[in-house]
Amino acid sequence: MKKNRKKPKNAISKLLNIALLSIGIYIGEKYSIVDAKELIYNFQEINYMNENLDVILNEIEDATGIDTDDNPNLLPLYGTLKNEKLDESEKSLIYSLDELIKDNPYMDKNLSYLSMRELDIEYKERPNNIDDIIVGLYSLKNNRIDIYNTKEKVESEIVIHEIIHSLFHNGKTALLPSYIEEGVTELLTNEYFASNPFLESTTYPFEIATIRIMCEMVGEEKVLKAYTTGNMAEIDMDLARKMGVADTTVFMIDLKEIFDELEQGHPIDSIKKQRILSYLDTFFAAKLKNTNDTNQADIYFYNRDILDMMDKKDDFSNYWLYTQEHGYYTKAYFSKKLKAEYPYIEKRNIDGTVNTQDNYQYTYSY
Numbered sequence: 001m002k003k004n005r006k007k008p009k010n011a012i013s014k015l016l017n018i019a020l021l022s023i024g025i026y027i028g029e030k031y032s033i034v035d036a037k038e039l040i041y042n043f044q045e046i047n048y049m050n051e052n053l054d055v056i057l058n059e060i061e062d063a064t065g066i067d068t069d070d071n072p073n074l075l076p077l078y079g080t081l082k083n084e085k086l087d088e089s090e091k092s093l094i095y096s097l098d099e100l101i102k103d104n105p106y107m108d109k110n111l112s113y114l115s116m117r118e119l120d121i122e123y124k125e126r127p128n129n130i131d132d133i134i135v136g137l138y139s140l141k142n143n144r145i146d147i148y149n150t151k152e153k154v155e156s157e158i159v160i161h162e163i164i165h166s167l168f169h170n171g172k173t174a175l176l177p178s179y180i181e182e183g184v185t186e187l188l189t190n191e192y193f194a195s196n197p198f199l200e201s202t203t204y205p206f207e208i209a210t211i212r213i214m215c216e217m218v219g220e221e222k223v224l225k226a227y228t229t230g231n232m233a234e235i236d237m238d239l240a241r242k243m244g245v246a247d248t249t250v251f252m253i254d255l256k257e258i259f260d261e262l263e264q265g266h267p268i269d270s271i272k273k274q275r276i277l278s279y280l281d282t283f284f285a286a287k288l289k290n291t292n293d294t295n296q297a298d299i300y301f302y303n304r305d306i307l308d309m310m311d312k313k314d315d316f317s318n319y320w321l322y323t324q325e326h327g328y329y330t331k332a333y334f335s336k337k338l339k340a341e342y343p344y345i346e347k348r349n350i351d352g353t354v355n356t357q358d359n360y361q362y363t364y365s366y
């Protein structure tokens with residue numbers, strides 16, 4: 001079961017145009033008449049939305065039964081309510097993401113509203129030019145999810161993953177590196193929707209391991225903020241302060257590039273990968289020496305080993321064997337509800353039982 005690994009990175013979509021135009025108006029760019037009309041239309045609509053948020057939130061509550069807690073972030077659910085292309089079962093998948101939306105203070109609710117109002121989902125045969133590992137694809141250009149399966153047979157998790165892309169993907173976030181885009185999207189899918197929120201069982205184990213390591217390095221808030229706003233500067237600066245600008249710049253470029261290689265099906269450059277691992281080892285050696293946090297050490301080495309398995313495209317068998325042997329950690333990064341449900345981080349076996357006899361052997365000293 002594989003999800004989208006391809007996305008039109010440079011596509012200029014209607015939505016992207018709206019996003020860029022709304023930024024553009026402040027810097028005095030000129031638009032065609034058609035664009036200007038659309039812009040005015042959307043500004044009027046957005047103004048109306050924001051002036052009537054109380055009424056709108058009540059309407060969402062009445063229609064969906066969701067307790068909105070007067071949270072203005074939930075505006076995208078109103079877009080879903082007004083969407084004329086989706087049916088009720090598709091809409092209910094979006095409504096089920098209410099906690100995810102509430103937990104994210106960085107989202108642009110207006111752009112997400114427009115996205116949800118116009119989102120379309122199509123179920124179709126996979127075109128010849130699409131790799132057969134791809135089961136779902138979100139197109140920013142068309143704000144449309146293509147599912148290469150029937151509506152009856154597709155797993156909801158795949159649709160949810162693509163819906164999360166549509167919620168957060170816009171003109172500001174279009175240029176994020178793929179490990180952030182896919183890693184955070186999939187980790188959010190897992191934490192808010194999957195039957196096992198802690199174990200990546202499908203497509204993105206390497207991206208998820210990277211995101212978890214990054215959360216341990218700079219804190220999950222900075223990672224979520226970068227994913228949502230498209231601005232990586234806080235992560236870059238935090239790492240540069242601890243590790244130096246030069247090494248951090250190389251690290252960030254290496255990381256972006258090895259995931260580009262993975263995504264394009266090219267062999268991973270082992271020099272870049274080793275350089276990444278050695279940067280991480282240096283970082284955590286310093287960090288763990290100060291804190292002596294054995295739990296964080298466990299989590300780091302667990303995810304480091306997964307990252308180290310990233311050698312060739314879609315080689316998931318080693319990862320799968322690794323999870324059979326080592327299980328997983330019950331650590332949530334983004335879901336407040338999960339964090340409350342699992343206040344203690346435990347190592348669990350693949351069958352869900354607690355791993356009391358940890359057989360994990362560190363091969364590194366720090």
Ligand SMILES: [Zn+2]
Nearest residue numbers: 003004182185
């Ligand atoms: Zn994706």
